[in-house]
Amino acid sequence: MSTAFLNQGSLDLREPVFAKIRKGSWWLRLIAMVATDYTLLLFAWIISENYASRNFSDYTQSNSLQMIVIAVTVQIAALALQGSYQLGKKHFQYLSISKTLVFAHGLLLLFGLISQSVFDITRSTLILSLLASILFVCTGRLAITFFFDHLHQQKILxxxxxxxxxxxxxxxxxxxxxxxxxxxxxxxxxxxxxxxxxxxxxxxxxxxxxxxxxxxxxxxxxxxxxxxxxxxxxxxxxxxxxxxxxxxxxxxxxxxxxxxxxxxxxDCPVITGKDFWLKRIMDFIAAALFITFTFPIYIAIAIAIKLDSPGSIFFKQTRIGLHGKPFQVWKFRTMKTDAEKLQKDLETLNDTKDGILFKIKDDPRITRIGKFLRRYSLDELPQLFNVLLGEMSLVGPRPLPIRDVEKFSEQHFIRQEVLPGVTGLWQVSGRSNILDFDQVIKLDLNYIENWSLGLDFEIVLKTIQVVLKKEGAY
CATH class of the missing domain: 3.40.50.11900 (Rossmann fold)
Known part of the structure; x- marks a missing residue:
């Protein structure tokens, strides 16, 4: 089980081994900018402090050196948070750089007021260092531009x-x-x-x-x-x-x-999907714990299905999963045993606009206990075993039957590039009330675009809320 859990997950679009560090010579420019900024800022503080005190030997004292290192570190951190060193960002927005350095000096002033014993700074030093920092950093960025342009022209780089x-x-x-x-x-x-x-x-x-x-x-x-x-x-x-x-x-x-x-x-991140394995581990643990503690509910549902109508307890259907590969989805049976055969006769009653999904509000094939199970999405519980096997995730685009996928247009296949989920943004945004498949695709795309562990957790919480309120399920 654990092998399947790892192997299936490694095919997911977000899997980190699939990612590579961004190609090109961007790292040379990045190192040059950080090193130049740090050197120039250090130089700006040394000049400012000693010009204000008129004593060019004081900066060698331990307190002065400690103060300068703290100040430069705060400035570099502020520039990094501003996005000055991020890949794909504009490194030479001089107005933004100036504003960031002003903000950093404000933090330094506040820090100096709170802890004067560690960071003792005079007003003249602060003003001079701000002006020098802005002048030196902007000049340094301009010099880096000319330097790299020269290397390109001379074919050195x-x-x-x-x-x-x-x-x-x-x-x-x-x-x-x-x-x-x-x-x-x-x-x-x-x-x-x-x-x-x-x-x-x-x-x-x-x-x-x-x-x-x-x-x-x-x-x-x-x-x-x-x-x-x-x-x-x-x-x-x-x-x-x-x-x-x-x-x-x-x-x-x-x-x-x-x-x-x-x-x-x-913007190309250095490593994509860094949280992927944590997601897979959390899926595995959460599914295993839920099955363990709710096993009596599984037994009760199985008995109710057996007493309600003849047929098997579980319903197994081939659905299309990651990268278009078919797999078997398990659900509690909510329909009559000949439901799939009857579907062809009911196609004309399909509520969906484009016909890709098959939805009927009062489906005559659903059993009495099946209506209850669907109302509270209890029929989906066996899919937690698909999660354990690595065929599904707790959160992701819902896997669809072959019949639905065969009606896809080219742009719809994007939803097959991540592991399908037991629940997803579609389920918490209207469930069966969404009858236009393009809306489903927009929700799936929105999930893929903004995926994070926090978003997964938010969708799980909303799923519980939607299920308890019985919203949009039939």
């Missing part, structure tokens, strides 16, 4: 290798836009078909062979293929979108100027 994916009619416009930036080497181009579900892995292998660090994709080529954000990120490749049509996409994006055109860039 290789330019970033990029790949372009767009429609053939946009080739010339994309190339012109990227070449104007004068810091990229274009390794190749491809049409949007390279991003199709059955071609994307081959495309990714080609990018890795070419040593590509960044990919530029036109908006018309990616608008229905947003799964690629995670695919490229997990391979350490930064994704940029060239907006032929500018529309809202995701919240964690950054606007950049590439050749004079506004470009949307996704």
């Amino acid at each position: 290789d330019r970033d290798s990029v790949f372009v994916i767009c429609s053939p009619e946009n080739y010339e416009q994309c190339l012109t836009t990227i070449k104007e930036e004068n810091r990229y080497i274009i390794r190749g181009m491809a049409s949007p078909t390279a991003l199709d579900r059955y071609s994307r892995r081959e495309t990714l292998e080609q990018l890795n062979k070419l040593g590509v660090t960044e990919v530029f994709i036109s908006w018309d080529a990616i608008k229905n293929r947003m799964f690629l954000r995670w695919l490229f990120q997990a391979s350490g490749i930064t994704l940029h979108i060239l907006p032929m049509e500018l529309k809202p996409i995701y919240r964690d994006i950054e606007f950049k100027k590439i050749g004079g055109m506004t470009c949307l860039s996704f």
